Amino acid sequence: MAIVMISSLYQSGREELAQALARKTNWPVVSREDLVDQARAAGIKVGRLELSIIKSPGMHEKLAREKELYLAFLTNALCEKARQGDFIYHGRAGHLLLPGISHRLRVGLTAPQEVRIKRAAQMLHMTPEKAENYLLQLDEDVGRWIHTIHRVDKSDLNQFDVFFNLENIGLSNAAGIVCAMAELPDFQPTPASMKMLDDLHLSSQAKLRLALDERTQRADLQVQADNGVVTVTYPPHDEALGRDIPLVLADLSGCREIQCTMAETNILWVQERFEPKSDNFQQILQLAQRWGAAVELLRLVPPGELQFDPEDPGSLADSGFSRPECPLPYDGGVEDDEPATAEDDGGLRLTEEELVNRGRCGGRHTICGGTDKILEQVQGNGRYALVVIGDMFLSKGHSTRTRRTRELALSIRDRLKAPVITADELKARFLFGKRQAVTLVGFLALLVLMFGVVFTHQEAVKNFLSGPFHQHYKWVASVFMIFFIPLIAYLYGTVTGLALKIINID
């Protein structure tokens, strides 16, 4: 089963490449324009979304909901196509659709600017000068669209599997290469990628249902699917949603379980193996209960380690430069009746079950790879109040594990734009333990001393700040202030923060 996603700017030959490929393979072609027409017919205001993004790209609540609806519609339509068999898609950001499906082939295309201008001038009956200005403006708008909808830069070539410049290669040859690439084992479906496709299809169907039903369309919901389990988190100010969501999703095909969690926000917990009795679990649960948050589990299986020997170029074939293949359990949405034969899922199900029992479940995923894969998986799930990187790289030694966990945390923080901490930092930053108690008492004692000295020697303080002493040593008073005030703020800020933590207000 081949999925080819062709992406290019306007008048850069994406449609022609898709047609050339279709002639070679007989695979059906779907264009963005077709899907947008279908979306409009279904009542989705794509024009308004485009206009809002182009005019004022700041993502407010209503625009975010329209964006989610549009993406859910496109994803659902493409998943249905993918389940029917091979297909070719072409559009402005085709390579960013169907995130996480490893067997899709993402093709980028660019054409010489003068060719684009000539084609645009002919197509739109404009002078070349006007066509050039039009293309410049359009490219800028498309860049804004891609940035707002998919949160990536349109010029990021890392998002493609292959990129053609039509100045250097003809369309027919490019189509031939794409055809040959699509036959490679790297772009063939695997159990893991098929599972991902099923999950994506189910979640997009659920999102569409919820976004189009009048009982749930105004709610700010987070929807995920994993192995036939749909997890929806909903805000606490509308308690009726807990009743309505299962009704809206009642006859959703492929859905065998619905979990609805009332939560003010989400915490994403990334770890290699989960254990409900571990310290990490207890600490994250404690934080989630305090914040009224749902905990989303993401099991990250690191890809094979790179073992390339520079002295032996022949070792490249086995050097780790191959697509990581995840040994993921896949039951096609059907639960096994015999627990003894169940695959090892890294404690994911047990941990999720425990979270359900505690009322804090926010869904689960398993992925294989690094930061890119995490972002592909979670980027559509809205903002997280916190991302916790738990125990990772378990096969490595302590130092390597610590260093790589820290690097992973930094990389996710930069790209997800969310607060990210490691499990080791969790207690120090958000929870209250012995160390925090000692800090509280120590800082409090210091503060009492400082306030005592200042308020029992008021005349001396006035003299120092503004009296004869100040007259002679103005800079001393000023510099003292610059150091003393932040110290007071830091000590007292820490004391109040810790004291409020004790009564669960933070």
Added chain:
Amino acid sequence: MHELLTMHFIDINLATALQVVLLGFIGGILSGFIGSGGAFFMTPGMMNLGVDGVIAVASNITHKFGKAMVGSRKHAAAGNVDKKLAAYVLVTAIIGIQIAVAINSYLFKGGGDGHGTAKGAGANLYISLVFATILSAVAVSMLRDILKSKGNGDGGGGPSLKIAEYLSRLHLPPVIHFPVADTKVSLWILMLVGIATGYLAGTIGVGGFIGVPAMIYVFGVPTAVATGTELFLALFMGAFGALSYAYQGFVDLRLTMLLYLGSLVGIHLGVYGVKVVNEKYIRVVTSLIILLCVFSRIVAIPVYLRQLSFLDFPADWDYYFNITSKFFLFASGIGGALVILLKVFHAYRQRRRVQKTMLVVQKPGLKQVEAVRVLRN
């Protein structure tokens, strides 16, 4: 001169200290909830306790400096600080602060000597006028926004980016790109906004009220980044303002310390409230609180005018003007803080209640709910 300045530092007994702590607490709640520094309440509040305007501003800007240091660390951890944008605005804001400090010092030294205790009347009048003008404009524009969004039935609408869009199309070079805020702004526009922010921070201790909306509406910066960057900026502006005022002998350390006692508790409660109250409600409460504060300041203006001999009425009347001014100030602050605390209490209880996952198991084919499990802690 310096002995005279020391005399302008009020005596602080337990009752006064408690009032300053309360001012800090209320200011902190408002600050955490609204996102400003809370100076619009604390500065006139201290003035109503008999603190000279310039000393109230200086002590408050020093208090804001330490608070910004603590707050900006939290925002930086959340990735909400654009340090490049802050650096550009800071350089120009320092010019604004210097202008403000020079004007305040000049007016303090120059005005009102002829009426006994009215040494700072000129500065007080000037601060009150700037305060009333700027904050009236902020409150009215906020209320207009709310009414407009109500008319459109667009409750979830974000801030209008018309001004940012218009300015970006002007292409006034050099244009600078800010990666964290993900926006491009002309250097000239940056300078204008920076000077205005610095001037207002130095004059009335209110920087965030101008800086945050300017970053959102004029630069097109996302709200969270605008707040984080403004706080980071306030750290340096506060440090510079504190240094300048301390050099001139206007900072009363005792007031600053007492403000902290209340504000750092209040700010936590205010921030907690923001997480659970919808945005429109926050804006309505904010604008009403500001309008009452402005009214309170306007009521006090005739006193300063009399002290400067611009108005002629018996000095006994000062008491009635002051008490009325005090009433409206405390009504706005205490009323607003109570409303917010009520919300915080409600949210706190709700959080303890919100421990619920509903699990619905469906049998494929039968399409019926087989089991419903609702769990509560």
